[in-house]
Amino acid sequence: MTADNASQRTVRINIKRQASPDASPRWEAFDVPCSPGDGTNITSVLEYIAAHPRTVDGVDTTPVTYDAACLEEVCGSCTMVINGHVRQGCSQLVDRLLEEAPEITIEPMSKFPVVRDLAVNRERLFKDFQRIQGWVPIDGSYALGPGPKESPENQDVRYRLSRCMACGCCLEACPQYTFDNDFVGAAVISQVRYFNRHETGSRLEDERLEEMMKPGGVNHCGQAQNCVKVCPKEIPLTESIAEVGRATTRNAFRRIFIK
Template sequence: MISTLAPTGTAPASGMTEASRRRAMAKANRVVTFRIKRCDGPGKASYWQDFKVTVPKNANVISCLQQIAANPVTADGKPSTPVVWDSGCLEEVCGACTMVINGKVRQSCSCLIDDYAPNEGDVMTLEPMSKFPVVRDLWVDRSRLFHNLKRVQAWVPIDGTYNLGAGPKETPASQATHYVLSTCMSCGCCLEACPQFNEIPDQGSKEANEAAWNSAFIGAHAISQARLFNAHETGKELKEERLDVLMGTGGVNDCGNAQNCVKVCPKHIPLTESIAVIGRQVTFHAIAKFFRG
């Protein structure tokens, strides 16, 4: 079981963590400048706009964006439009509100201002993810990410929803491994930080886009899901088809081992381990195919 919680041996008895100490230092109701990279729509030029927000304790980026939406006036007093952004659960399980904050990708809901801008006058920058086409402002179109799940057939091919008894038994250790992989919320952090996963310009049509995506690097996200389903008793059925895709152009071989993915993953999924596992599976698969024909 992976967790950000400090190892039990090292946690202070008071339960006060590094984060809580930093947060305790932050001043209430200070003014923080949000420098936001905006874009009115696809094909339009990006521009920066500053907004000043009075930040209470414990505020997160979302609550500040909500304030801006309710009162869209820039730092120099000019009337503007509400900043557009994508969000959902606001508790870091849906993956929607991912953006680039102070240069690094993360979820904006779990980004506490007290951590990033504890002082009066501090500046925070918000940018849309750069690897996906911008829809408007901070909202990007991550269709490619979901399409990549189709490329590796990231599902268990069950016989249908009829009542056919229980699934396979599983040891607690194996469950623990699979559970972590299965907490992937397809947020795209791993792809944003990956130097091998890069933006593909709009090809004009859905079909053309999908064709372009199919030959570009698939990224840690889908590779790790392929690992999850290759390990499932029934999911194994499609293992060879998945590996055929992953050994081809844009597959696991395109990984450059920069290992940024595992560092930015908000769910602490061992993505680089997944890449190595798939690397091994692909190696054996290729050898088996060579000799089996």
């Protein structure tokens, strides 16, 4: 946010705030100076407000709490709802957001419990990654040598799936992902596909598919396809849901005939 007095403007930022997990939400408005073309993003706006916590009514308030880490749309921690769309604060430029509306609104994601202001608790998502054993099961303190070879086609598929940053955008947009159920959502289903396609990771394929066949697994998906539209990493989530769905069906038949 460089100070270019000749072209500096003030941008109105409306933020939905909540003092604690049980507090009622409230809105506060802030005016933030920035110049057109200066590359100011929403994380910089929140930094400015943290340094100048005064509302447009001249009331001193507390700095807005928010998460951020990588500042380059890789960690997913700064995910929030900006102008009604779920996305990352660090990659959203003020100039572009003002093309959508004259003022900018920022809210926390609605599918996770609010910790404070824009910071939410995504523990459910991380527990669901544990539930499907989202890892390659190797451990040891010595060199294991080269792993199995992998085809370029599989590498290509897995590379695209590996870009998931657990941001939660797909869950925010999913009508099936709610507080009163245990649906794992598109990101976790896609990671089942990712690890089951890994030569060594596939040693846990059966356990992962068993999880996918339980309540909250892949059959809970309503095929609304909202998830794939909002994924900032363009992960082919509907392909993943279809592939894991077919794999669970094969697994179910195998169980019938093996018994």
